[in-house]
Amino acid sequence: MSPATIDLTTCEREPIHILGHIQSHGYLIAIHPDTHSIVHASDNIVDLVGVEAAQLLGQSIDTMLTGTDIPIGTLTELLNVGQRNESWETLNPYRLTLNGKGWNLIIHQQQELLILEWEPIDDDRHQFINQQLIAQALTEVQASRTLTELLQNTAKRVKTIIGFDRVMVYRFGADWHGHVVAEEKDDHLEPFLGLHYPASDIPRQARELYKVNLVRLIVNAGSVPARLLSQPDWPEDQPLDLTHSVLRAVSPVHIEYLKNMGVKASMSISLLYRGELWGLISCHNSTPRFVDYPARQAAKFVSQLLSAALEFRKDKEDQTNLQQYQQTGLQLNEQLLFSDDVVRALTKLPVTALDVTGATGAALLFNNKLYQLGQTPNDTQILALADWIRTNGTETFLETDQLPNIYPPAEEFRAVGAGLLTIVLSRELNEYLFWFKPERIQQVTWAGNPEKPVTVGTDGTQRLSPRTSFAAWTELVHNTSESWSEAEISVVVKLREDILQIVTRQANEIRLLNQRLQLAYEELDAFSYTVSHDLRTPLSSIRCYSEILIEEYGQDLAPDAQDLLQKVIESTDRMHKLIRHILYYSRMGRTELDTQPVDMRQLLEGIRDEILVTTKDRSLRIEIGDTPSITADFTMAIQLFTNLLGNAAKYTQPTPEGLVQINGSQTDKEVIYSIEDNGIGFDMKQAGKMFDLFKRLENARGFEGSGVGLAIVKRIITRHQGKIWFHSEPNQGATFFVSFPTTPAV
Structure with a gap:
């Protein structure tokens, strides 16, 4: 038989929350919250109240209790209390005696119905x-x-x-x-x-x-399950959802x-x-x-x-590992800055690239030369691996604990390299840093x-x-290594930024010019079309129509309405300014920076005020800590921090109380700002294209956005010869770091 004809998803597709039956040791009814009329009932309810389920459908719960020893008002009052409190946790289970036998009543609300379930009570001594x-x-x-x-x-x-x-x-x-x-x-x-x-x-x-x-x-x-019956006019395509039953x-x-x-x-x-x-x-x-x-x-x-x-x-274990790897990463960064020689800093000094992860081998492919540390595949195997990475679309980093399963030639060296973590320094120049973990049979x-x-x-x-x-x-x-931890990936992402900063300083003029021209022309086309056709024309219309309304009907409008129209005009003016800034940014790679000392307290408070105005319908705090000044192009600095703070605020929307914290610190060589939020976070393993234009992570697709903001941030920070890195975990918020050199960029 052909495997293609086998239904491999039988279990995956089974609607286990709407089976239309309950277990026969208990009883269930579903009622309207307002009228308390019975919409659904298990067909074994007759054993509990002495009335057939079909006769109860459409009737009040009072009818169901008529032949029992439960006072009719008792259950009604219980339901009223739960509905007033909008919670059933404190009431469940409600102990009652029905026809001489003890029962636990459990209640919950599912969509538009209240579901009542009765289960037997065991001996009271169990409670103690x-x-x-x-x-x-x-x-x-x-x-x-x-x-x-x-x-x-x-x-x-x-x-x-x-x-x-x-x-x-x-x-x-x-x-x-x-x-x-x-x-x-x-x-x-x-x-x-x-x-x-x-x-x-x-x-x-x-x-x-x-x-x-x-x-x-x-x-x-x-046992034979008890079937759920529904009132005759209930839609067949809306079976009772028993998710919480x-x-x-x-x-x-x-x-x-x-x-x-x-x-x-x-x-x-x-x-x-x-x-x-x-x-x-x-x-x-x-x-x-x-x-x-x-x-x-x-x-x-x-x-x-x-x-x-x-x-x-x-959490304690992860934090310990993260601190250890981060400390090693800081030492490597110091070596990079001190020696200004990437190869020597990563492979020849007391702390090497091998020390920032739990890998047993590392290799650096740089300037057409290969440098190896610890236990690694041989030269030919590593060079072939680099060619494969260059052609498979890896932009920033790649991690896997099953390399032979995605790259079959790796079976030859799985004893030392079944697991791979690599960062891309330059695809064009075929420059990479690899870490290897051995097969763990x-x-x-x-x-x-x-x-x-x-x-x-x-x-x-x-x-x-x-x-x-x-x-x-x-x-x-076979073919599997120990997994790469979030801490290892986080530190490696930061190390990549440290290395690229040094590489950028060492690059020759032609290489820099070609990279800037290529990026500038690709992004300029996209930005120019969007700005000139999709943004400017409708904005002009909005402003024009608002001015006409004020001019023609201003005397008939209430003062509040006039103010609102004036604010519309002012908002379109601000948008026109922003468009001009974007156009200026798109040409940034070919223009000189207008660097100046930036009062970060004033800049951040202004951005915070704008964000809080637009998010006044929910609970959000933006806390600003230390704010050492930076030397930067003022317009670009506004765009950079507006994007980072705006993203942080946006992705805290699902939390009851959003919190964004900004804090700056200064060393002899750089000023570092951190922007931390308590939002949805993301998986570091999926963050390889974080700064790509129009690319968004999977868990961010439910939020409004264009995929441009972080690309702008990355471009600006690179233009200032700074660095940007991040650390996050799903549902644990995210922290972005940006650094500006104390010596102004030129």
């Missing part, structure tokens, strides 16, 4: 036991000396809380394959510790739900998977690191088992403790063959089915 276990868990998190010990203690604590046969801590890799890194189990069970599971076992949409619902319980994989039924594919494993009940507790899925606490039981809501919340709290501990330990033991079998349906359609064999299956993983 859970509180004791949580207190013990707090002590263990603080006492655990290693990550392995912390994970194992957490698995043990969760097993005590929920009583399942097996509790595993399951960690995701970069490729979403999973690895069991801790386990607590009953003695008669075979161990799963150390086993790997393929990414296809937990498809993408399931991983997304794990980030929303931190606890997921499957009580009985063999505690009773959401189980995907048939996952049921089949659990049965293949011999698991009747399961529970998953999410482990997050900076908002992303780090792993799962995966719990299995060989018989059906119900864990009530308070016990699940206790287990969830333990997992949140673990998530917080993971984040603290990882791994013996991976899978929980069964990770390849899912292909089955053929009655209509001949091929699909992937859950694996049926979970016998251990071992393979050796």
